[in-house]
Amino acid sequence: KNEVEQSPQNLTAQEGEFITINCSYSVGISALHWLQQHPGGGIVSLFMLSSGKKKHGRLIATINIQEKHSSLHITASHPRDSAVYICAVRSNAGGTSYGKLTFGQGTILTVHP
Amino acid sequence: NAGVTQTPKFQVLKTGQSMTLQCAQDMNHNSMYWYRQDPGMGLRLIYYSASEGTTDKGEVPNGYNVSRLNKREFSLRLESAAPSQTSVYFCASSEGLRPQHFGDGTRLSIL
Numbered sequence: 332k333n334e335v336e337q338s339p340q341n342l343t344a345q346e347g348e349f350i351t352i353n354c355s356y357s358v359g360i361s362a363l364h365w366l367q368q369h370p371g372g373g374i375v376s377l378f379m380l381s382s383g384k385k386k387h388g389r390l391i392a393t394i395n396i397q398e399k400h401s402s403l404h405i406t407a408s409h410p411r412d413s414a415v416y417i418c419a420v421r422s423n424a425g426g427t428s429y430g431k432l433t434f435g436q437g438t439i440l441t442v443h444p
Numbered sequence: 445n446a447g448v449t450q451t452p453k454f455q456v457l458k459t460g461q462s463m464t465l466q467c468a469q470d471m472n473h474n475s476m477y478w479y480r481q482d483p484g485m486g487l488r489l490i491y492y493s494a495s496e497g498t499t500d501k502g503e504v505p506n507g508y509n510v511s512r513l514n515k516r517e518f519s520l521r522l523e524s525a526a527p528s529q530t531s532v533y534f535c536a537s538s539e540g541l542r543p544q545h546f547g548d549g550t551r552l553s554i555l
Contacts, residue, residue, distance in 0.1 A: 333486070335486065361541070362541065364543060364544075371548075372532065372548060372549045372551075373546065373548050373549070374534065374536075374546040374549075375546070376543035376544065376545070379542075379543050417486070417487070419486075419487075421541065431477075431489065431492060431502075432487075432489075432544065433486075434486035434487040434488075435486050436484060436485060436486045437486065
């Protein structure tokens with residue numbers, strides 16, 4: 332079993348729909364990241380969370396540390412949101428100071444006009 | 445605003461050939477990373493460098509070597525390429541525990 336599991340693996344939506352992508356993890360963490368990878372391949376960081384909720388434009392990320400679960404929501408989805416969304420966690424084991432991450436497999440989102 | 449620059453963007457090699465993937469960052473970050481990305485799998489860490497002068501193995505280091513040339517540059521070398529190393533390779537950098545910044549990737553095919 333992977334340390335970081337995302338669901339669904341593939342998601343198709345119509346423009347305007349509310350979208351939720353889920354991430355579950357099995358290790359103790361100090362932070363969780365959501366990243367976006369566009370078809371061209373570049374990867375950008377969307378959020379870094381250690382508790383609660385963060386919002387940026389139409390994107391909202393939440394985390395429940397006790398349940399080891401995070402969600403990424405997209406409100407009023409648009410075709411330009413089509414991308415792979417990746418969850419990654421930083422373990423709290425070992426007390427390391429560098430940002431070593433463990434990644435989920437990614438969720439492929441396609442938004443149709 | 446170059447960020448993290450990887451070269452080359454594409455490369456085709458024959459089995460047994462060697463090559464070096466280059467990575468440079470201009471954000472004065474201490475930590476740098478090399479990942480590979482394969483279909484159906486998450487990004488997997490090959491090697492990382494927590495700071496200039498140090499390197500450590502990640503999850504899948506076999507068949508690779510790295511050099512942290514200076515604070516800016518972190519290269520990945522394939523000494524004898526194998527078809528199993530066909531992948532997309534990403535370099536990233538970060539400062540402390542802040543989010544990582546990624547390069548655009550290198551698509552490597554080994555025949």
